[in-house]
Amino acid sequence: MKNILVTGGCGFIGTNFIRYLLKESDFSGRIINVDKLTYAGNPENLFDVERDFPERYIFIKADICDRHDIKRIFDDYEIDTICHFAAESHVDRSIVRPDSFIQTNIVGTFNLLESAKSKQDQVQLFYHISTDEVFGSLGKDGVFTEETPYRPNSPYSASKAASDHLVRAYYKTYGLPVIISNCSNNYGPYQFPEKLIPLIILNAMEGKALPVYGDGRYVRDWLYVRDHCVAIWELIQNGERGSMYNIGGNNEVENINLVELICDTLDGFEKLKNNKSRRELITFVKDRPGHDRRYAIDFTKLKRELGWIPTESLETGIHKTIKWYLDNQEWVSRVRSGEYQSWIREHYDYADI
Ligand code: NAD
Ligand code: DAU
Numbered sequence: 001m002k003n004i005l006v007t008g009g010c011g012f013i014g015t016n017f018i019r020y021l022l023k024e025s026d027f028s029g030r031i032i033n034v035d036k037l038t039y040a041g042n043p044e045n046l047f048d049v050e051r052d053f054p055e056r057y058i059f060i061k062a063d064i065c066d067r068h069d070i071k072r073i074f075d076d077y078e079i080d081t082i083c084h085f086a087a088e089s090h091v092d093r094s095i096v097r098p099d100s101f102i103q104t105n106i107v108g109t110f111n112l113l114e115s116a117k118s119k120q121d122q123v124q125l126f127y128h129i130s131t132d133e134v135f136g137s138l139g140k141d142g143v144f145t146e147e148t149p150y151r152p153n154s155p156y157s158a159s160k161a162a163s164d165h166l167v168r169a170y171y172k173t174y175g176l177p178v179i180i181s182n183c184s185n186n187y188g189p190y191q192f193p194e195k196l197i198p199l200i201i202l203n204a205m206e207g208k209a210l211p212v213y214g215d216g217r218y219v220r221d222w223l224y225v226r227d228h229c230v231a232i233w234e235l236i237q238n239g240e241r242g243s244m245y246n247i248g249g250n251n252e253v254e255n256i257n258l259v260e261l262i263c264d265t266l267d268g269f270e271k272l273k274n275n276k277s278r279r280e281l282i283t284f285v286k287d288r289p290g291h292d293r294r295y296a297i298d299f300t301k302l303k304r305e306l307g308w309i310p311t312e313s314l315e316t317g318i319h320k321t322i323k324w325y326l327d328n329q330e331w332v333s334r335v336r337s338g339e340y341q342s343w344i345r346e347h348y349d350y351a352d353i
Helices: 012-023 043-052 067-077 091-096 099-118 155-174 196-205 225-238 255-269 300-306 314-327 329-337 340-347
Strands: 003-007 030-035 057-061 081-084 125-131 178-183 185-187 210-213 219-224 243-247 252-254 282-285
Touching: 003 012, 003 067, 012 030, 012 043, 012 225, 030 067, 043 057, 067 099, 081 099, 081 225, 091 155, 099 125, 099 155, 125 155, 125 225, 155 178, 178 225, 185 196, 185 225, 185 314, 196 210, 196 255, 196 314, 210 255, 219 225, 219 255, 219 314, 225 243, 225 300, 243 300, 252 255, 255 282, 255 314, 314 329
Parallel strands: 003 030, 003 081, 030 057, 081 125, 125 178, 178 243, 185 219, 210 282
Antiparallel strands: 219 252
């Protein structure tokens, strides 16, 4: 493996994956990070990587929906492995404005598949990062397995389901070596503060209201992002081509209990000025339309075949995550101000394709 094309590497999981690959894993090749830099993409996350690994890390600002640009990147960099993170990823945004979800998640994935197919003598793996949301919603009992039928409920999950089907079809029809993994909710450093955990941490730090949708009894299975990155790297090396794998955190919790855990952990770091418990900031708000009640992942297949298990409990992962946000408040204020795209342009001369 010499040249990995990582798409969406300036987003939350992509950033963590690139950092893991270059700083912690035994990977010895080169990473070509292609990212459009939407509101969710921030090359600042990787400035130190760029400085420390000038021969092994290349950033290209490009849109995966642009077929011409993507073809050029495949022509120029002898890509042998594609690790595809780039997506519009926020469910609430997809409900308000689904257009870019259809474009990036479906058309963008299609473009990448077409370019990979045209270089089939050289491409060893197309790894597609997907979500457990494609399976729809569970009731009180049961878990998602790799055999669970797809029943996506939001425009986001429907667009991810469509892209999964395309990836599978390129394996069946053209023999493109692919892997799809469907993962539960990630959290950890560098997550954009529109998602539940960073939003609650930051509001709680500032003593602001903590919005909990509906009755707060919705259940998600939380996975610390580094554990996800380790699983992806294992699967790239040893996963069965043409297979799907579920990845989960073994950490099912109701949203309200998660928010309470964040409040209590943060209170342990520093009290509010008025000395009140942060739990008093919890505010129940209007529910998300089509809100999936519960997700739960059975990752037996990944455990059995590759011996992977998550290492972080919800308590240890939340503690680390809160510490990261406390230690990185300048990053947070830049990202939240919305001015960071212009700050990036001033401070960083990135290669536009
Ligand atoms: P994110 O929103 O933080 O990052 C997405 C990245 O993709 C950004 O850097 C953005 O600039 C880039 N991007 C968006 N459109 C693009 C385009 N047209 N061309 C090139 N780059 C583009 O997302 P994330 O949370 O890091 O998720 C990464 C992947 O993992 C997604 O495919 C998502 O569906 C999947 N996933 C996420 C989670 C989660 O909990 N975050 C869980 C399971 C699966
Ligand atoms: O399950 C994997 C998915 O997890 C990924 O595919 C998505 O990209 C990722 O965004 C995430 O989707 P969710 O919708 O589950 O994540 P979010 O953080 O938006 O919401 C988590 C839960 O918290 C969900 O039940 C909605 C609720 N919520 C969310 C926000 C932002 C609140 O109660 N209040 C909030 O302010």
